[in-house]
Every structure is written in C-alpha cells, then in structure tokens.
Amino acid sequence: QVQLVESGGGLAQAGGSLRLSCAASGRTFSSDTMGWFRQAPGKERRFVAAISRSGGSTYYADSVKGRFTISRDNAKNTVYLQMNSLKPEDTAVYYCAAGRVGRPSSAWDYDYWGQGTQVTVSP
Numbered sequence: 001q002v003q004l005v006e007s008g009g010g011l012a013q014a015g016g017s018l019r020l021s022c023a024a025s026g027r028t029f030s031s032d033t034m035g036w037f038r039q040a041p042g043k044e045r046r047f048v049a050a051i052s053r054s055g056g057s058t059y060y061a062d063s064v065k066g067r068f069t070i071s072r073d074n075a076k077n078t079v080y081l082q083m084n085s086l087k088p089e090d091t092a093v094y095y096c097a098a099g100r101v102g103r104p105s106s107a108w109d110y111d112y113w114g115q116g117t118q119v120t121v122s123p
Contacts, residue, residue: 002026002112004096009117012086016121020081022096022114029077030054033101035110036070036081038092038119045095049081050104059104064090086121094119 008020020036035050049070050059058070069082079096093116101109 002032002098004098004112004114006094006096006114006117009094009119011120011122013122014086014088016086017082017084018086018119019083020094020117022079024077024079024098030074031100032098033104034072034079035097035104037095037097037107039095040092045107047105047107048094051079061105088121088123090119091121092119093117
C-alpha cells in the first residue's frame with residue numbers, strides 16, 4: 001500500500017504561482033512513477049504531468065507545458081508540481097498518483113491516488 005498526501009493548493013490570481021507537494025509513504029518511493037492529474041467541476045480527470053522513478057524523464061500535457069514543472073526528491077519521498085503563469089482554466093482539484101506505469105499520461109495505469117487539493121485561479 002502507498003499513501004499519498006497532497007498539499008499546497010489554494011487561491012491564486014491569474015499570472016501567479018503555486019507549488020503543490022505530494023508526500024508518499026508505504027513502500028519504496030523510488031520504485032514508482034509519479035503523476036499529477038486534475039479534475040475540474042463537471043469534467044473528467046485529466047493528465048497534467050508525470051515523472052519517472054529516477055526523475056530523469058518528465059512528461060507534460062500540452063496545456064501546461066512551459067508553465068508547470070514536475071520534480072521529485074526521492075530522499076524526502078515527495079513529488080512537487082511548480083505551477084507558474086497560472087490561468088483561470090487551471091482551476092481544478094489536483095491529484096497525485098503513484099504506480100509502476102507503462103503509460104505516464106494514463107490514469108488507468110496508476111495504482112494509488114491522493115485525496116486531492118483544490119487550486120483556484122481568479123481572473
């Protein structure tokens with residue numbers, strides 16, 4: 001079992017920044033690909049970013065490329081999502097996910113999920 005706890009969500013103005021964190025526990029953190037997904041009201045959950053076990057490879061949705069940065073600290077069992085140049089359309093609940101995935105952008109490939117953290121971006 002893996003437990004994931006997100007933090008860092010909140011309210012930001014358009015053009016601002018937030019940094020999300022996801023602390024993992026329960027098994028060797030470095031054995032899992034880590035991903036961030038988001039879900040806006042009335043919409044399906046969508047891929048945001050993912051990072052490989054070593055941190056050597058990162059993946060981004062086109063909508064966040066160049067604005068968001070995913071990173072991980074395997075010594076701290078934590079993955080981060082730095083969000084810059086925020087837009088109102090970034091408003092959503094953000095979820096951290098972990099798994100030994102073959103497709104980093106596919107939610108179906110992840111085994112464990114956090115409870116989510118709300119991000120709200122005002123115009």
